Amino acid sequence: MHNFEAKAGVFYGVGVGPGDPLLITLKAHHIIQSADVICYLSNQSGTSQARDIAQYSIGSRGTAAIEVAIPMPMSTDRTAANAAYDIGAKRISSHINLGQSVVFLCEGDPLFFGSFSYLLERLSDLHQCLVVPGISSVNGAAAALQQPLTLLQESFVVMSGRHSDAQLEQALISHDSVVIMKAGRARPRILAILNKTKRTADANYLAYIGREREEILTDVSTLANEAGPYFSLFVILKQERDS
Known part of the structure; x- marks a missing residue:
């Protein structure tokens, strides 16, 4: 039997597909449903495309998860973006250190032009990281x-x-x-x-x-x-x- 529940102390990059919530895989749905912490990039007002896509999986949970939004600057300045990823990685790491499972929602596939790649680079030497692939755009x-x-x-x-x-x-x-x-x-x-x-x-x-x-x-x-x-x-x- 496969265990589709998120494991304690693990960081998951979860692809939520290009936009249709029904294109989220069953595995992604189960991991989102069972994770302690759900993380995603947002604009400065807190809106997140990835979270919007995954709303059904999040909203149908039995208990509420801790949500962590990582605000990203709306610019092509890589220095500002890298600073945001640094802050996000530290916040994620703090939850993992408490023994919590953390899911990062990513549009499309996490490793195909995915923002998860930048967090994986910062966290893979510190924590166990797993990837749930998604349908790309x-x-x-x-x-x-x-x-x-x-x-x-x-x-x-x-x-x-x-x-x-x-x-x-x-x-x-x-x-x-x-x-x-x-x-x-x-x-x-x-x-x-x-x-x-x-x-x-x-x-x-x-x-x-x-x-x-x-x-x-x-x-x-x-x-x-x-x-x-x-x-x-x-x-x-x-x-x-x-x-």
């Missing part, structure tokens, strides 16, 4: 589009809007399937690069996958040339595919 996007990410000998690469123009251009020229995550602020730049590499017709744009505000656009030529939401990505697939 890349998989969620493919399901929403009902399109395979790659077939047979097609090549596939995942990039980020934080990559340089040259890196994105090279990826679009060299690979059949390209996913560009964290597209928000980089959206105008990405649209220009898609046009330059003649891949605008191959591109799909998705935002808030699996959430009430979900947006799916298969003709990105109609997309406003302005910054978009943080939770958005481009999926670029060949129109003529191997069979």
